[in-house]
Amino acid sequence: MANFVMDGSCRVGLGSNGNGEMVTALPNEIEIVVPRKSDKIKIISGSQRGATGKLIGVDGTDGIVKVDDTLDVKTLEMFRLAKQAQP
Structure with missing residues (x-):
């Protein structure tokens, strides 16, 4: 589990789940991985920041x-998305 903080750092929960x-990673210690189709994602900026979902396509x-929460299908800029690590 990871939560981005306003200063760009990230609170990360260690362990397989x-x-x-909990540790804090600074912005220079974080690498945002660009998701590919079918990847689980986390929205990292904008009004839906923190929400998770699945990337079903790229245009x-x-x-x-x-x-995930609403099952809505949204079109978002790719720079707002990060691949979510899987255990």
């Missing part, structure tokens, strides 16, 4: 995302 010790610089 992300529920272990140029936009990603088509099925949001």
